[in-house]
Amino acid sequence: MGAKKEKTGTFILxxxxxxxxxxxxxxxxxxxxxxxxxxxxxxxxxxIDGALEGNKEIEGGRHEK
Structure with missing residues (x-):
């Protein structure tokens, strides 16, 4: 079996x-x-799931910093 790559990210709530x-x-x-x-x-x-799935932007619109 191949190793599954973990999807990680840093989020501030x-x-x-x-x-x-x-x-x-x-x-x-x-x-x-x-x-x-x-x-x-x-x-x-x-x-969070959308961001970790590789979407370039957070789903549902965005507000850039």
């Missing part, structure tokens, strides 16, 4: 609020130098 039992805030992808706001923990996970 800023949790601004917690409403409806979930987080709202921003996530900054350090390697891609991009910041994106999210409205739920699920949306946050999708943004």
């Amino acid at each position: 800023k949790i601004i609020d917690c409403q409806n039992a979930t987080w709202q805030g921003s996530v900054t992808w350090v390697e891609g130098q991009q910041e994106q706001y999210f409205r739920s923990a699920l949306e946050l996970l999708k943004l």
